[in-house]
Amino acid sequence: MIRKSHCERRWSDGLPRSTRTKSRDELFFHPTDSTATEVGTGVSLLPTGIDAALFRLPILFRRVYSSRFFAVALWVTIAGVFAALNRPYRGLGRHRMNSSPRMGMDIDIDQSWMETGQVVEARAPGKVIICGEHAVVHGTGAVAAALNRFTVVRINRPPDHIGDEGYLSLHLPELEVRLKWAVAFLKEYFAPLSLSEVNPLSTGGSEEVKKMVGEFVEIQMIDKGMDKGASGGVEAFLFLYLSILGLQPLEAVVTSELPVGAGLGSSAAFCVSVSAALLTAARKLELGSGESLWRDIIGTGLDLVNMWAFEGEKIIHGKPSGVDNTVSCYGHVVHFKKGQITRITHPLELGMLLTNTKVSRNTKKLVAAVGERALRHPEAMAAVFKAVDAISEEVVQYLQSPDEAVTALESQLSPNGEERDLQRKYAASLFMSDGMIINTSKTDGNKSTPPAPKPRRPRQLTRLEELVSMNQGLLQCMGVSHPSIEQICQITSGFSLCSKLTGAGGGGCVFTLLRNDGTDILKLRHQLQLAGFDCFQAAMGGKGVQVGYRASILPSPLEV
Numbered sequence: 001m002i003r004k005s006h007c008e009r010r011w012s013d014g015l016p017r018s019t020r021t022k023s024r025d026e027l028f029f030h031p032t033d034s035t036a037t038e039v040g041t042g043v044s045l046l047p048t049g050i051d052a053a054l055f056r057l058p059i060l061f062r063r064v065y066s067s068r069f070f071a072v073a074l075w076v077t078i079a080g081v082f083a084a085l086n087r088p089y090r091g092l093g094r095h096r097m098n099s100s101p102r103m104g105m106d107i108d109i110d111q112s113w114m115e116t117g118q119v120v121e122a123r124a125p126g127k128v129i130i131c132g133e134h135a136v137v138h139g140t141g142a143v144a145a146a147l148n149r150f151t152v153v154r155i156n157r158p159p160d161h162i163g164d165e166g167y168l169s170l171h172l173p174e175l176e177v178r179l180k181w182a183v184a185f186l187k188e189y190f191a192p193l194s195l196s197e198v199n200p201l202s203t204g205g206s207e208e209v210k211k212m213v214g215e216f217v218e219i220q221m222i223d224k225g226m227d228k229g230a231s232g233g234v235e236a237f238l239f240l241y242l243s244i245l246g247l248q249p250l251e252a253v254v255t256s257e258l259p260v261g262a263g264l265g266s267s268a269a270f271c272v273s274v275s276a277a278l279l280t281a282a283r284k285l286e287l288g289s290g291e292s293l294w295r296d297i298i299g300t301g302l303d304l305v306n307m308w309a310f311e312g313e314k315i316i317h318g319k320p321s322g323v324d325n326t327v328s329c330y331g332h333v334v335h336f337k338k339g340q341i342t343r344i345t346h347p348l349e350l351g352m353l354l355t356n357t358k359v360s361r362n363t364k365k366l367v368a369a370v371g372e373r374a375l376r377h378p379e380a381m382a383a384v385f386k387a388v389d390a391i392s393e394e395v396v397q398y399l400q401s402p403d404e405a406v407t408a409l410e411s412q413l414s415p416n417g418e419e420r421d422l423q424r425k426y427a428a429s430l431f432m433s434d435g436m437i438i439n440t441s442k443t444d445g446n447k448s449t450p451p452a453p454k455p456r457r458p459r460q461l462t463r464l465e466e467l468v469s470m471n472q473g474l475l476q477c478m479g480v481s482h483p484s485i486e487q488i489c490q491i492t493s494g495f496s497l498c499s500k501l502t503g504a505g506g507g508g509c510v511f512t513l514l515r516n517d518g519t520d521i522l523k524l525r526h527q528l529q530l531a532g533f534d535c536f537q538a539a540m541g542g543k544g545v546q547v548g549y550r551a552s553i554l555p556s557p558l559e560v
């Protein structure tokens with residue numbers, strides 16, 4: 001543990017702060033985080049025991065060098081150094097290792113939740129909606145898969161400052177937002193909410209907190225000249241922080257591999273990772289054991305994370321269905337309907353090309369626009385939603401039994417032998433049980449796969465491709481497609497591939513199902529890039545939210 005007296009000693013010993021702790025601070029914070037460096041330096045993160053031992057080593061050596069206890073002293077010193085090196089993952093200073101894998105039980109703290117220098121991280125994936133977006137808000141089913149791209153939250157307790165109550169700092173590099181408030185100021189502002197006794201296990205937080213946070217962020221936005229888009233993220237963060245941790249001093253940095261506001265569920269990944277990190281800090285989650293730096297949340301913890309993340313999503317989206325936070329939380333592939341979640345148990349790692357139109361749009365507005373269209377044309381839109389629901393059901397069937405799907409396709413379309421082989425190979429490639437990502441480009445070297453025969457054109461669509469195309473047509477009916485999306489669909493259909501928008505539409509990202517049949521993906525990418533779009537390949541169906549807990553002196557799981 002880092003005791004206050006120890007901190008004071010290090011602060012007043014006359015050495016320049018920056019030289020002493022720079023490297024640790026760089027691991028701790030975003031390197032450009034000048035605010036954080038300014039306030040975060042000067043406190044040694046070494047535990048008292050190790051620190052003292054290191055200072056005393058030379059004296060110890062002089063005293064015992066010629067004595068008959070030299071060998072024993074040397075042995076003790078080496079053992080001490082090894083113990084110190086082995087310690088960070090078990091926590092610094094006062095932390096006790098417990099045989100229980102339960103995170104909360106690992107940490108023995110006399111402070112409210114975590115000690116200075118400890119770091120909690122959480123990462124949550126983005127998502128792709130295979131079918132059913134928008135209609136799902138109106139009660140029909142959607143099928144969504146977790147992406148292998150993540151948002152990562154890193155939180156820590158800032159160094160104690162004698163005589164004040166510390167601060168809350170929030171750095172959102174993706175939105176170019178950096179905010180900092182004294183806890184004393186927040187306590188005064190939010191005094192009417194009596195936040196001294198928060199209960200993260202309660203359901204959903206209070207509307208009062210939401211309202212007051214909304215007003216607070218509006219004032220802050222004007223004061224700090226913040227962009228409108230940023231306010232949703234800041235508001236959701238503050239609501240979750242106040243509801244889960246109360247008013248504890250905290251530093252938080254959120255980085256992301258997901259484009260923000262592009263249909264890949266960046267807001268859900270943000271809310272899920274923030275909720276998981278705060279609940280871990282509040283010692284309300286049980287984590288799986290294991291050697292991995294990222295640990296699974298076990299027991300009912302995921303439900304708790306999902307519940308809070310949904311509350312955050314409501315702040316950003318207005319009226320979310322809950323599908324995005326659900327898939328980001330639980331991972332894999334899920335069928336979601338009216339809050340009912342069914343995991344599609346096939347270990348699916350589906351290769352796809354994601355193309356970003358770079359046209360910005362806003363989920364909240366698009367969801368509202370579809371709602372208004374449904375009010376204007378209730379019967380027609382009800383039929384559209386019903387058709388989407390049927391598509392989702394069929395996609396589930398397909399995903400659960402791709403073999404049956406191929407057989408059905410064979411009997412319906414009765415292609416010749418060569419075509420049938422291609423269909424079989426395609427279905428098999430989507431469901432490789434060994435977790436391999438399908439080979440999506442000529443240059444990706446899965447050497448054991450024989451070269452696929454060149455497809456004849458025009459080629460039969462597989463059942464999944466057909467369903468995905470139909471859904472894209474229905475999204476057009478809902479008014480959420482965009483000329484840039486249509487252009488991408490046209491380019492990819494030139495390669496006999498099938499594409500669909502994902503998420504709210506109106507711009508954002510489009511996914512293209514890839515085949516393991518020798519289609520020239522490089523050429524396709526080149527054409528899309530020439531048209532001004534960004535492309536990247538991704539895999540679907542991976543893990544949901546995970547947590548990493550560590551002492552600050554080790555690099556982040558992302559950095560190793």
Ligand SMILES: Nc1ncnc2c1ncn2[C@@H]1O[C@H](COP(=O)(O)OP(=O)(O)OP(=O)(O)O)[C@@H](O)[C@H]1O
Pocket residue numbers: 151172174175229230231232233234254255256259260261262263264265266267268270316317324361362363364502503504505508
């Ligand atoms: N890394 C992040 N840091 C801070 N805020 C974020 C981050 N990612 C998303 N947000 C918040 O979420 C908003 C974007 O949410 P929006 O729902 O419009 O897009 P999306 O979730 O990427 O797309 P979709 O809902 O269609 O999948 C941002 O304006 C911001 O308020």
Ligand SMILES: C[C@@](O)(CCO)CC(=O)[O-]
Pocket residue numbers: 129132133134135136137263265317319320321322323324363367502503504
């Ligand atoms: C457009 C929508 O259906 C998906 C956004 O990713 C909204 C929602 O379900 O909350």
